[in-house]
Structures are given as C-alpha cells and as structure tokens.
Amino acid sequence: MNDVKTPEVVLARYGELWLKGxxxxxxxxxLARNTRRALKQVAPEAAxxxxxxxxxxxxxxxxxxxxxxxxxxxxxxxxxxxxxxDHAFESIARTGAEEMRAxxxxxxxxxxxxxxxxxxxxxxxFPKTSVELDREIGxxxxxxxxxxxxxxxxxPELTLGINIRPERVYVYSERLRGAGGLPVGSVGRVVSLFSxxxxxxxxxxxxxxxxxxxxxxxxxxYPYVGQGFIQKAxxxxxxxxHFQNSGVLYATPxxxxxxxxxxxxxxGYRTVLYRRAMQRIATRIANKEEARALVTGESVGQVAxxxxxxxxxxxxxxxxxxxxxxxxxxKAETIALAKQIGTFELSIQPExxxxxxxxxxxxxxxxxxxxxxxxxxxxxxxxxxxEALAATExxxx
Amino acid sequence: xxxxxxxxxxALSPEVREAxxxxxxxxFGNPSSRHPLGLEAARAVEVAREQxxxxxxxxxxxxxxxxSGGTEANNxxxxxxxxxxxxxxxxxxxxxxxxxxxxxxxxxxxxGGYETESLKLVSGGALDLDAAQAALREDTxxxxxxxxxxxxxxxxxxxxxxxxxxxxxxxxxxxxxxxQALGKVPFSYLDLDADSVSLSAHKVxxxxxxxxxxxxxxxxxxxxxxxxxxxxxxRPGTENVVGIVALGAAIANAAxxxxxxxxxxxxxxxVLAETLARLGDSELLVPDGGGRNGHSxxxxxxxxxxxxxxxxxxxxxxxxxxxxxxxxxxxxSKSVSPGLLALGLDDQSARQVLRLxxxxxxxxxxxxxxxxxxxxxxxxxxxDTA
Numbered sequence: 001m002n003d004v005k006t007p008e009v010v011l012a013r014y015g016e017l018w019l020k021g022x023x024x025x026x027x028x029x030x031l032a033r034n035t036r037r038a039l040k041q042v043a044p045e046a047a048x049x050x051x052x053x054x055x056x057x058x059x060x061x062x063x064x065x066x067x068x069x070x071x072x073x074x075x076x077x078x079x080x081x082x083x084x085x086d087h088a089f090e091s092i093a094r095t096g097a098e099e100m101r102a103x104x105x106x107x108x109x110x111x112x113x114x115x116x117x118x119x120x121x122x123x124x125x126f127p128k129t130s131v132e133l134d135r136e137i138g139x140x141x142x143x144x145x146x147x148x149x150x151x152x153x154x155x156p157e158l159t160l161g162i163n164i165r166p167e168r169v170y171v172y173s174e175r176l177r178g179a180g181g182l183p184v185g186s187v188g189r190v191v192s193l194f195s196x197x198x199x200x201x202x203x204x205x206x207x208x209x210x211x212x213x214x215x216x217x218x219x220x221x222y223p224y225v226g227q228g229f230i231q232k233a234x235x236x237x238x239x240x241x242h243f244q245n246s247g248v249l250y251a252t253p254x255x256x257x258x259x260x261x262x263x264x265x266x267x268g269y270r271t272v273l274y275r276r277a278m279q280r281i282a283t284r285i286a287n288k289e290e291a292r293a294l295v296t297g298e299s300v301g302q303v304a305x306x307x308x309x310x311x312x313x314x315x316x317x318x319x320x321x322x323x324x325x326x327x328x329x330x331k332a333e334t335i336a337l338a339k340q341i342g343t344f345e346l347s348i349q350p351e352x353x354x355x356x357x358x359x360x361x362x363x364x365x366x367x368x369x370x371x372x373x374x375x376x377x378x379x380x381x382x383x384x385x386x387e388a389l390a391a392t393e394x395x396x397x
Numbered sequence: 398x399x400x401x402x403x404x405x406x407x408a409l410s411p412e413v414r415e416a417x418x419x420x421x422x423x424x425f426g427n428p429s430s431r432h433p434l435g436l437e438a439a440r441a442v443e444v445a446r447e448q449x450x451x452x453x454x455x456x457x458x459x460x461x462x463x464x465s466g467g468t469e470a471n472n473x474x475x476x477x478x479x480x481x482x483x484x485x486x487x488x489x490x491x492x493x494x495x496x497x498x499x500x501x502x503x504x505x506x507x508x509g510g511y512e513t514e515s516l517k518l519v520s521g522g523a524l525d526l527d528a529a530q531a532a533l534r535e536d537t538x539x540x541x542x543x544x545x546x547x548x549x550x551x552x553x554x555x556x557x558x559x560x561x562x563x564x565x566x567x568x569x570x571x572x573x574x575x576x577q578a579l580g581k582v583p584f585s586y587l588d589l590d591a592d593s594v595s596l597s598a599h600k601v602x603x604x605x606x607x608x609x610x611x612x613x614x615x616x617x618x619x620x621x622x623x624x625x626x627x628x629x630x631x632r633p634g635t636e637n638v639v640g641i642v643a644l645g646a647a648i649a650n651a652a653x654x655x656x657x658x659x660x661x662x663x664x665x666x667x668v669l670a671e672t673l674a675r676l677g678d679s680e681l682l683v684p685d686g687g688g689r690n691g692h693s694x695x696x697x698x699x700x701x702x703x704x705x706x707x708x709x710x711x712x713x714x715x716x717x718x719x720x721x722x723x724x725x726x727x728x729x730s731k732s733v734s735p736g737l738l739a740l741g742l743d744d745q746s747a748r749q750v751l752r753l754x755x756x757x758x759x760x761x762x763x764x765x766x767x768x769x770x771x772x773x774x775x776x777x778x779x780x781d782t783a
Contacts, residue, residue: 223711224704357704357778 007081007099010057010067011163011170012178015077031055031075031183037245042069051165052122067176072243074209075186076178080161082170087126092133093140095171096160100141103158103173104148114152117141119162126164133162182211184244189213190323191286192295193278194249196232196351199297199326201240201343202334206325207295208243215289216241216249216397217282221258225352232351234395239343241397249395250285254278257384258358265375268364273372275314281385283318285392293321299329309366316369399718399763399770403600404547404577404696404754409643410602416646417604420639428636429627438638445645449596449609452579452652453586457614462631463641466608467576468498469621470595471541473610473632475502477618478570478593479511479539485568486536487511490529492553493518494546494736496574503541516542522684522740524553526561533565540571544578544589544688548736548752550696551686552582559590570616576600576608580651580658581695592616596648598640602756603647607640658757662694665755665764669697672768677781678702682750684740697753700742703780706751712774718767721752 014031032048035055039046043062048055055076059066067081083099085091096117107113117138119130128136141160142149149158163170192204194216204214218233230251241247254277261273282294298306315322326334338344400408420441426434428442443458450458464470479489489511491503507513514532517525524542533540540562545552555573562569573591578584580601586594593616597608610632612618624633651658670681682698685691701709706722713720737747753767775781 223715224708226707226711226714352707357708 006061006102007063007083007172008058008060009082009084009170010055010059010063010070011080011082011172012055012057012070012076013078014054014075014178015180027075027183027186028055030186031073034073034075034183034185034245035070038069038073039066040245042066051167056170070178071176072179073183074179074181074211074243075183077180078178079176080170080172080174082161082163082172084168084170087164087169089128089136092162092169092171093137095169096137096141096162097144099171099173100145100160104145107148107158112150113148114155114157115141115149115160116151116153116156117160117162119164121164123164123166125166133164137162179209179243181209184208184211185213187211188293189215189289189291190293190295191215191217191282191289191291193282193297194218194233194237195297196229196236196347196349197297198331198338198344198347199299199302199334201236201297201347202337202341203295203297203325204240205243205337205341205343207323208240212293212295213244214240214247214295215285215291216247217278217285218249218251219254219278219281220251221255221358222253224255224258224357228351230393230395232346232349234397236343236346237395238397239346240341243341247397249397250392251395252281252388252392254388257381257388260379260384261375262358264379266364266371267360268362269367269371269375270358270360271363272310272313272367273375274358276317276372276376277381277385277388279314279318279322280381281388283320284385284389286320291320293323294318295323295325297326297334298324299326299331299334302331307365309368310364313367313369313372316372399767401753401755401759401763401767402719402721403756403759404752405721406599406605407602407756408758409604410647410650410758412650413603413643413646417639417643420642426638428638429625438636441638441642442636445641448645448649449611452648453594453611455587456611459629460612460614460616462610462612462628463636463644464595464608464610464632465606465637467496467574467595467597467600468608469632470597470608470610471496471498471572471574472502473618473621474570474572474593474595475499475539475541476505476621477631478572478616479506480619481617482538482568482570486534486538488534488537489513489539490516490532490537490541490569491539492516492524492542493739494548494551495541495543496547496576499541499543499572499574500735518686518739518741520741522549522551523687524558526554526557526687529558530561530565533562533569535566535568537562537566537569540566540569541574542571543574543576544584545575545582545693546686546696546736547577548696548734548750549682549684549698549740550577550693551684552578552688552690552692553686554688555584555591556588556689557687563590570618577693577695579648580655581662581693582690583655583659584689593618596644598644598647601647601651602758603643604640607637607644609644654757659694661757662755662759665759665761666694666697668761668764669753669768672765672771673699675772676702676775682740695755697755699751699753700746700749701751702749703775703778705748708778709751709771709774712777713767713770716770716773718770720767721754722750 043059043066046059085095117134119133161172194200216237237249426438428439446458446461450456517528519525570592572593575594576597592613599605627633680700733747
C-alpha cells in the first residue's frame with residue numbers, strides 16, 4: 001500500500017462560463033486568479049493552468065486539501081482530484097488500477113459495488129474511441145478487483161473517470177460538485193449592508209455567487225451595545241469573505257443618529273429612519289469603493305418593517321439599485337443556507353445589534369416618505385452622517 | 398482604565414510574577430523527570446501544595462489536587478464524588494445560586510439517572526437551613542454549596558449546613574466552592590468541615606488556567622481524566638508548573654492578607670454606596686446569605702433604573718470604567734442568571750443588575766471616579782439624579 005501514489009492534480013471544471021462567448025477569456029482569467037488566491041494557504045506552491053476549458057491545478061502532496069478548498073470557490077461546476085499519466089494504454093490501465101485500489105481501500109461496502117468506466121476524449125487524435133476505452137479499461141479493472149465490483153452502466157455508484165487531453169491523460173474516481181455561480185469580481189462590485197443576523201450573511205454569499213465582489217458595511221450603537229457586536233460582525237464577515245478570499249468591513253457608529261431620531265421622530269418611524277440613514281451612508285461607501293449597487297438581506301413581509309411601503313421608503317434615499325437576494329425566501333430556507341455556508345452558528349451567538357432603547361414597541365407598517373422627509377428636514381442628517389463616516393472603522397478581513 | 402471586574406479575573410501580582418519568573422525560562426523541567434531539572438520542577442509543585450495547605454490552615458498537602466481552574470475542580474468534585482459513592486445512593490443536593498460549573502455537572506448527573514434537588518433561599522437571600530435539613534436523606538451522596546456567591550456576594554452558612562449533613566446524610570460528600578471566598582472573607586477550614594473545596598488562581602492575582610481541588614484526608618473522588626498517574630491518579634497529565642507556582646504564591650498571599658483586604662474592600666463598598674444614594678430608584682443588593690461575617694465586600698451588585706444593565710455597562714466602559722453584567726462566565730448568554738432569580742428578582746429586575754467587584758488593587762479614588770461616571774451615565778440615559 002505504501003507505494004500507492006496520491007492524486008497529484010485537481011481538475012476544476014466550469015460550466016456556466018461557456019455561455020459567455022467572447023468574454024470567456026476574461027472570466028477564465030478571473031477564475032484562475034481567484035483559484036490562486038484561494039490556495040495561498042493550503043497549497044502555496046500549487047501551479048494553476050488553463051487547459052482547454054478546465055483549470056488544472058498541480059498541488060502535489062496538497063492535492064486533497066486543494067480540492068476541498070476549491071469547493072468554496074465560485075465558478076466551478078465540479079472538481080476531481082486526479083492522477084495523471086501519458087497516453088499509452090498500459091499507463092492508463094496501471095493508473096486506473098492505482099486509483100481503484102486507493103478508492104476501494106476506503107470504501108466500506110462488502111457487497112459488490114455498481115461500477116463503470118467513463119471516458120472523455122478532449123483529444124480526438126487518441127486512437128481508441130471512448131466506448132472502446134471504457135470497455136477495455138473496465139475489463140482490466142474487473143480482472144484485478146472483480147470480487148468487489150459489478151458492472152452497471154446505468155446506475156453506477158463508483159465511476160472511474162478517464163479524461164484524454166492533448167497534454168496528458170487524467171484518471172479519477174470522485175467528482176465533487178463545485179460551488180457553481182460565477183467567479184467573484186467578474187460581474188462587478190457591491191456594498192452589502194451586513195448585520196450580525198442570519199439573513200445578511202446569506203444574502204452577501206448569494207451576491208458573491210453571482211460574481212459580485214462584496215464590500216461589507218455594518219452599523220453599531222456603541223455604547224448602547226458592546227464592542228462585542230463589531231467583533232461578531234467581523235467574525236461573520238470573515239467567514240463569508242472566505243468565499244471571495246478577502247474583503248473589507250466598514251463599521252460605522254450610528255449611535256448619534258439613532259439618538260437624534262429617537263428624540264425627534266414618531267416612535268413607529270424610528271426603524272425606517274435608521275435604515276434610511278444606513279442606506280445613505282452605505283451609498284457613500286459605495287461611491288468611494290466604486291460599487292454599483294447595494295445588497296440587503298431583506299425578505300418581503302418577514303418582519304414588520306419589511307412591508308412594501310417600508311422597503312420603498314428606505315430605497316427612496318439611494319440612487320443605487322438595491323439587490324435583495326432573499327426577497328422571496330422563507331426564514332427556514334435562509335436558515336438552511338446559513339447552515340450550509342457555516343454562518344448560522346455564528347449568527348445565533350447572543351450579541352445584540354441594536355439596543356432596546358432605540359426600538360419602538362410598534363414599528364410603523366406603512367411608513368410614508370413625506371413623514372420621513374419631514375423628520376429628516378428637522379435634523380442635521382447630512383452633518384451627522386458625515387460625522388458617522390468620519391468615525392467609521394475599516395477592518396480588513 | 399478603572400477595573401471593577403475583579404470577580405471575573407484579577408491582575409497578576411508582582412510577587413506572583415516574580416515567583417514564576419524562573420519557570421518561564423531555564424527551569425522548564427517536567428516534574429516527572431528524574432534528572433535535576435525535573436526534580437527542581439517537582440519541588441516547586443510540592444512547595445505550591447504546601448502553600449495551599451498552609452493557606453487553608455489545616456489541610457494535608459498530599460490532598461491538594463491541581464486542576465486547570467475552578468471549573469474543573471468543581472466538575473471533579475461533583476462528578477467524581479458522586480460516582481465514588483454511588484453504592485450509597487443517587488441523591489444530590491446543590492446550592493440555589495451555584496456557579497455554572499457546578500450546575501452543569503449536576504445536570505450531567507441528572508442525565509445519568511441521579512436525583513438532583515436544589516437547596517433554597519428564604520426571602521432576603523439566606524440559605525434555607527430548615528429546608529436543607531428536610532431534604533437530606535440516607536441516600537444523599539453529594540451536597541454542593543458555594544461559600545460566597547459570585548454575582549452578589551452572599552456568604553452562606555456552610556458550617557451549619559455541614560453539621561446538618563453529618564447528622565442527616567451520613568454518606569454525603571460536602572463540596573464547597575471557595576473561589577470567591579478565599580482572600581475576601583475570613584473562614585476556618587476546620588469549621589467548614591468540607592470533604593472538598595475548590596480554588597482558583599486568577600481570582601486572587603494568579604494566572605488563568607490553574608486551580609485546585611483540596612480533599613479531606615482519605616476522601617476519594619473518581620477521576621474525569623485518565624493518563625500517566627500525576628496528582629495521585631485523580632488528575633493525570635503533566636503538571637502546569639508555571640500555573641501551579643503562581644497558584645501557590647497567589648493563594649498564600651490572599652490568605653495572609655485577608656483581614657486587611659476585607660477592611661479595605663468594605664471601605665470601597667461604602668464609598669460606592671454614598672454615590673448610589675444620589676441615584677433614584679437604584680439599590681445596592683447586599684443579600685445576607687446567613688453565613689458568618691455576612692457578605693463579601695468584594696462584590697457590589699447594583700440594581701439600576703432604566704435600560705438593562707448592559708447599556709449602563711457599555712456607557713461606563715466608554716468612560717474607562719470596566720464592570721460586568723451577571724457573571725462574566727455567562728455574560729454572553731441571553732438568559733437571566735438563575736442566581737438572581739433565586740434571590741427573588743423578576744426577569745426584568747435581574748437584567749438591571751450591574752456588578753462592580755473590587756480587589757486589593759482597587760483604591761478609593763477609583764471608586765469615587767466610578768461613582769461619578771455612574772452619575773454621568775445616568776444623565777446621558779436621562780435618569781434622575783439628586
């Protein structure tokens with residue numbers, strides 16, 4: 001067993017990029033760049049190369065770790081840790097046997113495993129057809145491992161994949177589903193209004209999935225809530241930023257604005273007015289960061305303040321489009337995604353994001369823009385927002 | 398910075414820092430090694446054992462079991478003593494305001510089929526000894542009761558409780574959490590008559606990560622950790638020499654100066670009480686637990702008007718005054734402290750309790766400044782002051 005080599009490359013396939021026509025090269029470059037960044041820690045020596053419609057990552061000893069890490073990189077449809085060999089039939093058969101030996105050693109089933117070989121020829125110059133190779137390699141494998149396998153072409157549980165490429169042949173037995181989506185940064189940049197809750201991390205992740213580079217913007221009410229809140233938001237943001245390899249969090253104190261609104265506004269309007277202030281500040285951050293839209297975790301009707309009227313009232317203060325990836329999600333669906341991404345456990349850590357002192361008992365369900373405008377006209381909103389921006393802390397993730 | 402969270406942890410004292418210095422450098426031996434470097438470490442551990450036994454007055458150094466802190470000591474006592482005595486029964490009594498490390502261990506016993514029962518407080522906060530006597534049984538195997546509460550400083554009548562236990566529950570192991578008592582409230586180890594007591598270093602100017610369970614001679618507890626035989630097989634694992642040396646020195650210092658510390662702390666609390674008189678609808682909670690010498694002056698629990706205490710805490714922190722809400726160990730959880738509820742506070746009042754805790758390193762000037770900050774915050778929060 002000791003002389004069994006481990007897989008030495010990751011084959012990273014991308015699906016949707018094919019749809020992008022002449023932009024494809026740009027997307028591929030972006031994906032390769034993101035891949036290199038993602039591997040900086042787990043496989044710093046890895047070489048990332050584009051080879052006719054896939055990325056081949058040579059990560060040597062760190063191939064398994066690299067494969068795991070790339071599961072969190074948007075743009076890949078599937079990933080396989082693979083062994084490479086030359087185009088000679090004997091080499092392919094030998095490498096296939098190595099792969100099977102390693103895989104079967106870890107396979108618990110004692111019953112014969114439904115099995116097949118699946119060949120893909122990217123290099124059509126190869127003398128045998130895919131079907132011939134399937135059959136001939138399959139025969140070799142069955143001679144050696146026949147006791148543990150039974151051939152099943154329609155519903156295999158174990159598929160030995162063979163990819164014949166111009167440069168080299170790759171053999172693998174596992175095809176992991178990638179994160180899908182588009183490479184982060186390939187579509188543009190946005191600012192996400194990021195709280196310590198369950199929703200905004202999921203919304204942010206979904207924005208990244210569609211190729212958006214996200215800048216994080218959080219608001220806090222220190223000293224009505226503790227600095228632990230900023231720590232929690234940072235920790236959460238770091239978890240989500242993992243999917244774009246890095247990021248920056250703007251932590252803005254909203255305290256003075258909240259105090260002023262609390263004192264001046266009809267109680268029911270407080271929440272909407274706080275959110276309008278956040279939206280304006282986030283818009284200024286977006287301008288500075290050259291971001292073209294805002295992202296929020298709003299879901300229509302989920303809480304009292306998320307009525308259509310209130311959403312309109314809040315949106316009204318920003319010229320930027322507001323993306324709401326969760327708009328039609330049930331809470332349970334959001335929670336399921338949050339668990340999958342790994343933010344749920346962090347989100348439910350008790351650390352209040354807004355003090356009860358500021359929360360109205362009964363938020364207005366149908367806030368009117370004129371009322372908001374009136375209240376704001378009586379306050380020095382622009383100055384206070386300017387001050388809040390000046391006091392904003394920038395945290396690199 | 399004015400640090401008034403000494404019930405959570407304290408600053409390392411210069412004497413302790415000096416005592417550990419050699420063990421951070423050249424004297425890095427494993428106490429189990431047989432060469433001179435190892436023997437030097439072993440000797441240091443023995444000195445700490447003697448210091449602790451000496452600080453308690455009449456304990457046997459051989460009965461000091463070093464642990465990773467108060468929590469582990471409490472776990473070891475509650476779980477280890479109950480398991481050792483299970484042939485005598487499965488009935489366990491625990492104090493109404495115990496630290497989470499005791500409560501959670503008792504909960505683990507309950508999940509393992511033990512019958513667990515909380516002792517009670519009478520109104521005013523004293524331990525209900527009549528109810529305790531009625532609860533004691535032939536099959537009671539453990540009574541765990543803290544000496545001083547960590548949230549509001551009540552001193553409980555351990556001496557009387559132990560007498561009752563001996564008379565009514567002959568097989569019971571009495572465990573006393575001394576973590577908040579040592580160095581703050583005088584007591585006689587012999588009068589406590591406990592089968593085990595737990596101690597922590599960092600509450601008395603030692604290092605975090607070291608504590609001890611001190612057993613009465615010939616008392617056995619089943620181990621929770623298994624390994625190479627250290628600490629007489631009760632708590633194996635290579636000794637935390639630096640932490641243990643610090644623990645020995647810190648406990649010796651604390652015990653030596655308990656009378657003067659107590660006087661000093663009482664003065665500080667009186668200064669704070671003066672300020673508080675100017676703040677309407679506030680209250681310094683000094684619940685008399687019914688024990689000797691009344692109350693730990695190290696802890697001042699304030700019930701404050703207006704918003705929940707954490708709003709006060711963060712406003713004070715902005716002014717450089719560090720306090721805490723509930724006890725630091727569970728200050729991050731949203732639930733209300735069971736100790737404060739046992740005291741008879743309702744949910745809302747329990748959330749309005751701010752804890753200021755003093756140490757010998759705190760001075761009057763700091764407490765006055767903290768009092769002034771408290772009044773400033775009251776103004777900020779629009780609460781009337783006289």
